[in-house]
Amino acid sequence: AGSGAGTDMRTEISTAAAFVTRLLRAAGGGGEEQLRCFRECLQEARREHYKHHWFPLVPSKGSGYRCIRINHKMDPLIGKAAGMIGLSHERLFQLLPSELTLWVDPFEVSYRIGEDGSICVLYESPQPGGKAAKQLESRTSCKEEWRIGRSSPSKSYNMMTVSS
Numbered sequence: 001a002g003s004g005a006g007t008d009m010r011t012e013i014s015t016a017a018a019f020v021t022r023l024l025r026a027a028g029g030g031g032e033e034q035l036r037c038f039r040e041c042l043q044e045a046r047r048e049h050y051k052h053h054w055f056p057l058v059p060s061k062g063s064g065y066r067c068i069r070i071n072h073k074m075d076p077l078i079g080k081a082a083g084m085i086g087l088s089h090e091r092l093f094q095l096l097p098s099e100l101t102l103w104v105d106p107f108e109v110s111y112r113i114g115e116d117g118s119i120c121v122l123y124e125s126p127q128p129g130g131k132a133a134k135q136l137e138s139r140t141s142c143k144e145e146w147r148i149g150r151s152s153p154s155k156s157y158n159m160m161t162v163s164s
Helices: 010-026 032-050 076-084 089-095 132-138 142-149
Strands: 068-071 099-105 108-113 120-124
Touching: 010 032, 010 099, 010 108, 010 120, 032 076, 068 076, 076 089
Parallel strands: none
Antiparallel strands: 068 099, 099 108, 108 120
């Protein structure tokens, strides 16, 4: 992946894995030892999966590839980690939200439950180089596309409609 401070994706991946593990724990998805194993398996699988898809200088690049989705289909890496602790796909669908999107990007991890839910940030870190404001302007990541594609107007909208 990248080199230098803050570019090794460990924090972002462990944040995402811990979040999914907390969802399982809250739903009664296993004992502490099983959940620890699940979290470690998921982190390892994500690290491998993201290895050539992590671009700290262009954080939105590869966002769709790194996006974790449960939408009537189980995310394959969550499914694999769950299989390691004996949880079936059927059981996972009972334990986890049926609509979950988790974005794991350099410097930010965020999620949304439901297709029209709010996007909540789990982890955010300033980008090195102080170009954050500029990059945010031009960024159309997976998240932005979802916001645009499923418009329930956000609080920053100031819209007037003109009917003919």
